[in-house]
Amino acid sequence: MLAQSSQPLWREALGARLRRxxxxxxxxxxxxxxxxxLSSQYxxxxxxxxxxxxxxxxxxxSGALGITLVELTVQVADxxxxxxxxxxxxAPSASPADTTVLPPSSEALPxxxxxxxxxxxxxxxxxxxxx
Numbered sequence: 630m631l632a633q634s635s636q637p638l639w640r641e642a643l644g645a646r647l648r649r650x651x652x653x654x655x656x657x658x659x660x661x662x663x664x665x666x667l668s669s670q671y672x673x674x675x676x677x678x679x680x681x682x683x684x685x686x687x688x689x690x691s692g693a694l695g696i697t698l699v700e701l702t703v704q705v706a707d708x709x710x711x712x713x714x715x716x717x718x719x720a721p722s723a724s725p726a727d728t729t730v731l732p733p734s735s736e737a738l739p740x741x742x743x744x745x746x747x748x749x750x751x752x753x754x755x756x757x758x759x760x
Contacts, residue, residue, distance in 0.1 A: 637709055639709065643675070643678075643705050650696065650701075651676075657669075658672050672690070684698075687701070
């Protein structure tokens with residue numbers, strides 16, 4: 630059994646980010662839960678970092694919030710990176726980009742560009758990059 634530490638957990642960072650996005654968009658738990666196809670009680674537990682949702686569930690919630698799974702994942706990873714740096718005693722100053730919340734609508738975001746990378750004669754990987 631692993632010893633529990635005070636390092637941030639993915640589910641806690643994910644839940645906190647989801648809650649901030651929902652509140653920024655002035656949506657209720659019921660609004661997002663209904664759109665994502667889950668109960669408001671379960672969404673509340675996810676937001677509080679109590680439940681570890683499946684990737685399909687995270688995708689449904691991010692879609693209900695108007696962002697992509699990739700955008701959400703990057704935001705959570707950035708927050709974890711900052712929290713981890715603070716945990717180990719290195720606290721870089723936050724830049725304006727670090728504290729930015731996505732706009733209320735995904736239409737305000739730049740359209741991602743798509744690139745196909747060939748990894749061999751029978752394999753290709755599609756990479757989406759925000760402009």
